Amino acid sequence: MKAMVLRAPIGLERLTMEERPDPGTPGRGEILVALHGSSLNFHDLGVATGRMPTEDGRVPLADGAGVVEAVGDGVTEFKAGDTVVSCFFPDWQDGAPTIGDFSRTPGDGIDGFAQEHVVLPASAFTHAPEGYDAVEAATITTAGLTAWRALVVDGRLKAGDTVLLLGTGGVSIWALQIAKLMGASVAITSSSDDKLERARALGADFCVNYRDEPAWGRTVLDWTGGRGVDHVVEVGGPGTLAQSIEAVRLGGHISLIGVLTGAAGEVPTAALMAKQARLQGLIVGSRREQQDFVRALDAGGIRPVIDRRFALDELADAFRYEASGGHFGKIGIEW
Incomplete structure (x- = not known):
């Protein structure tokens, strides 16, 4: 499968499309997701430009959305064909904050979603809002949930x-x-x-x-x-x-x-x-807060504002556009 990878010394000119092994079949409690969209955040730009240190070979992008292709034993929340979206803090399920750094944030401390497939615990995703495409859904992971927590939760x-x-x-x-x-x-x-x-x-x-x-x-x-x-x-x-x-x-x-x-x-x-x-x-929010946000979006009928969409192999150009400050709303990545 294809994946965008950050190679040392980290910088936009070192973003490289590479072939990586397919993730295989999901184990117990896991799901296989075909990813189709992401969106850019200021945090992602910091990682991709080297301002926020990460490891050589890291797959960037904290936001990811796509379709479930297979589920492992014990998974009842999702089934093949469901549209799903990732969680910024995959280990923070509910309650008070349990993490204050980015050591477990996709695209920073662990591999992110600038790739075609992932196998991850089902608890690292929620259902996507009804009717959203992959880019629209990916905007809720970081930016949308941050706004929701700031105004509604806190x-x-x-x-x-x-x-x-x-x-x-x-x-x-x-x-x-x-x-x-x-x-x-x-x-x-x-x-x-x-x-x-x-x-x-x-x-x-x-x-x-x-x-x-x-x-x-x-x-x-x-x-x-x-x-x-x-x-x-x-x-x-x-x-x-x-x-x-x-x-x-x-x-x-x-x-x-x-x-x-x-x-x-x-x-x-x-x-x-x-x-x-x-x-x-505050830094983003928990999985339960994201689920609450999705329910509100399903009831309210609003859609995210996507300024512009780029292909996955145009990721460096997308980051340069973000750095220019010319965008209004979100910048999408789709494949």
Whole structure:
């Protein structure tokens, strides 16, 4: 079977299509999945460019979706022909977080899904949302579930709440769709007026170009009449956190999920204390949370926003497109 592989020294120019042995038949508790789609995440880009170290020969991509071709003894949740999607943390099944690194994340600590077939424990997958193709399904594994956990699981989002989203990448656009599905009002930022218009078409209630308005936290605060937003999905990190704290309401919730502006920096602790806000870090979610998310998608009827699709052998070009920052929503890989 074909697989894209990262060869040392790790970099996009070292992404190589290789022939690998077929994974064989599934053992007890395992399933054989024919993979047909994936989507790109900032984390995947970090691995593929060598910014996040991984092993020589690693198969990249944390997201994978496809069709079950065979099941091993003892598997009752899936059958041949089912469409399935992978889990970012295959060992975190339910409950409180059990892992805080990427040692068991596909495409990082273990082989990912840029390949044609895998045999893995059935517990490493969930059913895909009804009617989704493989690329659409793959967008829920990392970006979609992160947004779901930030707003619904940890944030306890309810109708009438206000939400602030930063940028128009995969997590933020998923969060926009989830928030509107749940009856919330949404403010969103971008440096592109064209992207803001696209976000408005998806239901965004208030759009801010942060290049034109560098004090966008105050702008969003004013939009709420001085109350502040109930939830912030904070994907920027240290370079945007102060503005997010400015925008949040007293006792509000900030989900810290991204490091686009850096992995470390100053935290305006006095401002955070004054707001008495809950600042919570998170990394994706559990298998049970993904199952809950899939049920919500089946009931709600929303579909992910796919900016562009690339073939598997165009993976390096797809990563370069991601690095350019020109995308809106998710970038898909299909084969």
